[in-house]
Amino acid sequence: SAVISQKPSRDICQRGTSLTIQCQVDSQVTMMFWYRQQPGQSLTLIATANQGSEATYESGFVIDKFPISRPNLTFSTLTVSNMSPEDSSIYLCSVEDRQGARETQYFGPGTRLLVL
Amino acid sequence: GENVEQHPSTLSVQEGDSAVIKCTYSDSASNYFPWYKQELGKRPQLIIDIRSNVGEKKDQRIAVTLNKTAKHFSLHITETQPEDSAVYFCAASSGEGSYIPTFGRGTSLIVHP
Numbered sequence: 001s002a003v004i005s006q007k008p009s010r011d012i013c014q015r016g017t018s019l020t021i022q023c024q025v026d027s028q029v030t031m032m033f034w035y036r037q038q039p040g041q042s043l044t045l046i047a048t049a050n051q052g053s054e055a056t057y058e059s060g061f062v063i064d065k066f067p068i069s070r071p072n073l074t075f076s077t078l079t080v081s082n083m084s085p086e087d088s089s090i091y092l093c094s095v096e097d098r099q100g101a102r103e104t105q106y107f108g109p110g111t112r113l114l115v116l
Numbered sequence: 117g118e119n120v121e122q123h124p125s126t127l128s129v130q131e132g133d134s135a136v137i138k139c140t141y142s143d144s145a146s147n148y149f150p151w152y153k154q155e156l157g158k159r160p161q162l163i164i165d166i167r168s169n170v171g172e173k174k175d176q177r178i179a180v181t182l183n184k185t186a187k188h189f190s191l192h193i194t195e196t197q198p199e200d201s202a203v204y205f206c207a208a209s210s211g212e213g214s215y216i217p218t219f220g221r222g223t224s225l226i227v228h229p
Contacts, residue, residue: 033216041221041222042205042220042221043205045216048216092160104150104162105162106162109158110159
């Protein structure tokens with residue numbers, strides 16, 4: 001399975017500032033995904049990032065708030081812009097790992113964000 | 117779109133007992149059903165999955181069953197151990213094009229020694 005790392009692992013930020021989260025994979029993958037997991041909640045998909053095209057955002061998430069970059073097949077960034085305390089959450093990247101006919105999603109370790 | 121319901125939200129068992137978590141889905145086109153385990157402070161990790169052409173799959177103490185007609189699937193853990201304590205998420209996907217699952221709300225399993 002793909003090995004995924006994220007930076008930073010955690011951060012405490014002031015409201016109104018922005019934070020960029022990095023996701024690095026040890027192999028080339030077509031699809032990368034960004035999720036948000038609020039405390040005690042399930043996983044909510046923010047957007048899908050394909051290399052060489054604009055990210056596709058889910059309902060309730062917009063590019064101005066969560067700009068995403070995908071410069072190559074092993075790396076992506078998610079920026080949380082103009083943060084407010086409601087953005088406090090865990091942000092996870094994941095990749096789709098296709099093995100033969102099987103598609104499986106693997107998650108990075110997550111970035112714990114606290115906005116004061 | 118797909119809607120996945122998961123029950124119970126919390127499950128408390130004694131060590132050695134069995135635990136069952138149930139999920140239902142709404143999209144009859146869904147054909148891939150993974151289960152993830154998330155320990156406190158850790159990432160979700162895939163523990164078992166099943167495709168719609170299979171009714172049951174086992175891996176040591178865990179098993180998953182699927183009833184496509186009723187659109188529900190379940191996770192069974194036998195001989196539970198304290199290290200099984202975690203949040204478990206079910207998910208469903210149609211697998212068309214790319215695999216983007218819809219997750220259930222999670223079940224917090226507590227295994228008491």
